[in-house]
Amino acid sequence: MPLPKENQEYGTREYWNLRYTQEDPDTPYDWFKSYAELAIHLRLLIPDKTARILVLGCGNSKFSEDMWEDGYRNIVNIDYSPVVIEQMRARHADSRPDMEWHEMDVRSLSFEDASFDVAIDKGTMDAMMTSSTSVWDPPEDIIKDCTAEVSEVLRVLRPSGTFLYITFGQPHFRERFLTGPNSLRTKLEIKVLGEFFHYYMYVLHKVD
Incomplete structure (x- = not known):
């Protein structure tokens, strides 16, 4: 896989379009934890398998595919790389025709208010x-x-909806983004994943 010359390229659409163009579209890649590693937590946090789930920045991960195979059949995936969205739509067209794939920026979602139960x-x-x-x-x-x-x-979460954010970023570097101006209408839980190298699952509950 092509690596960026500088880390900030990870934040650009150009880098991801180039990367997905050069990579084998049939070789998925999962950042951080796989679905199998998170499933025990996700099944508890999302007990209703009919919940409408939004996967933010899906890339070419197997995460949504594995979640689908675990029984969650109402999954909408977005990524701001049109290259990977077309690749993923084609890959799953026959086996998972009801799974949705949209080119979209997480900072400006095109969905209606209160239209999802969970975002990941x-x-x-x-x-x-x-x-x-x-x-x-x-x-x-x-x-x-x-x-x-x-x-x-x-905005797009329904009342009592949940935002799940999985990262290696420690709480004192991430909480400011998850609460801040939204602190009065949310409740934040933090789960530590792993024994030696820690990942974190931030569970942000919408309470309004």
Whole structure:
């Protein structure tokens, strides 16, 4: 897979379009945790397998495919790379014709208010943070982008909906984006995943 010359390229559409053009479209890649590694948590957090689920920045991961095979059949996937969306739509057209694939930016979702029960981000917000040289003092554009994603997710979540964010980012670097101006209408839980190298699952409940 082509690696960027600088980490901030991970936050650009151009990099991802080039990467997905050069990679084998039949070879999926999962960032961070696979569905199998997260399934025990997800089944508890999403007990209703008819829930409408939005996967943010799906890439060419097997995550949605594996979730579908586990019985979740109402999954909508978005990514801002048109290249990977076309690849994924073609890959699943016959085997999972009801699964949706849309080219879309997580900072400006085209869905109606209160139209999903669950939204899942597995590394997408992290990609937007790569242009920062300091996790302690991120630039204003990163704060704006990450806050926009969370605000848009909360807008499209139904009352009592849940936003699941999986990352290696520690709480003192990530909580500010998940709460901030939304703290009065959300409740945040944090689950630590793994024994040696920790990942985190941030569970943001919409309470309004």
